[in-house]
Each structure stands twice: as C-alpha cells, then as structure tokens.
Amino acid sequence: MLEPDGLKGHWMRVDQVLRQAADVDDGDSVSVAIEATRDWPEPAVPADLAAALTLAPQRIRDTWNDITPMARWEWVRWVNATASPTTRQRRVEVSISKMDNGKRRPCCFDLSSCTDPALSKNGKLRGPA
Numbered sequence: 001m002l003e004p005d006g007l008k009g010h011w012m013r014v015d016q017v018l019r020q021a022a023d024v025d026d027g028d029s030v031s032v033a034i035e036a037t038r039d040w041p042e043p044a045v046p047a048d049l050a051a052a053l054t055l056a057p058q059r060i061r062d063t064w065n066d067i068t069p070m071a072r073w074e075w076v077r078w079v080n081a082t083a084s085p086t087t088r089q090r091r092v093e094v095s096i097s098k099m100d101n102g103k104r105r106p107c108c109f110d111l112s113s114c115t116d117p118a119l120s121k122n123g124k125l126r127g128p129a
Contacts, residue, residue, distance in 0.1 A: 040069035043076040052092050063099045071105045078106040
C-alpha cells in the first residue's frame with residue numbers, strides 16, 4: 001500500500017518479511033513495478049474509532065457501511081494522523097458528529113500530508129537516516 005509522504009508524493013513500507021522475500025538489505029537499491037488495484041482494500045479501523053462506531057446510532061453505522069472503502073480510509077487516516085491522545089479523541093468524536101450530520105468524508109485536511117505520526121513529527125515523512 002502506498003502512503004502519502006507529506007510532500008505530495010508517496011512512500012511504501014517495506015517490512016522485514018518483504019525484505020527477506022526480496023533478498024534485500026537496508027541500503028540496497030531495487031526496482032519495483034507498482035500496479036493499481038481494481039478495488040480499494042478495507043482499512044484496519046482503529047479500536048477507538050471502531051468502539052465509537054459500535055456505540056453510535058444505527059444511522060451513523062449505516063453511513064459508515066454505505067460509504068466507499070476509500071472514504072473509510074480517509075476517516076481512519078484523519079483519526080490516525082495525530083500523536084496527541086486529546087486530539088485523537090476529539091477527531092473520533094468529530095468523525096461521529098460529522099457522519100451524524102450526513103458527511104461522508106472528513107474535509108478540510110490535505111490527504112497528502114496526512115502521514116503516520118510515528119514516522120514523522122511535523123506531518124512530513126522523515127528523510128533517509
């Protein structure tokens with residue numbers, strides 16, 4: 001899965017299993033071919049958002065189930081894009097509130113800058129070490 005890098009580009013996580021399967025080490029150069037998938041995969045919904053959805057009224061759960069997997073990814077990415085527990089909890093609450101008001105996607109944030117806070121401190125992907 002390609003992820004936004006915070007610089008209007010993308011990056012791909014290459015975990016240990018993939019590195020071993022490809023027989024590459026840190027620092028090795030590789031060439032890759034990337035194919036678009038026909039259908040968006042379902043996101044892994046974080047526990048706090050999943051719990052809020054479970055407790056939400058049926059109409060909100062219906063909205064969640066009716067939106068596209070891409071839209072669900074956007075909600076998940078928006079919730080995950082903060083390291084602050086307070087901000088994260090607020091984003092979960094706002095997500096439920098927005099869906100309750102008919103919103104099908106989070107708005108007003110730059111998806112290309114919505115990165116994993118464990119990888120970046122300022123919303124931008126860290127450069128090579």
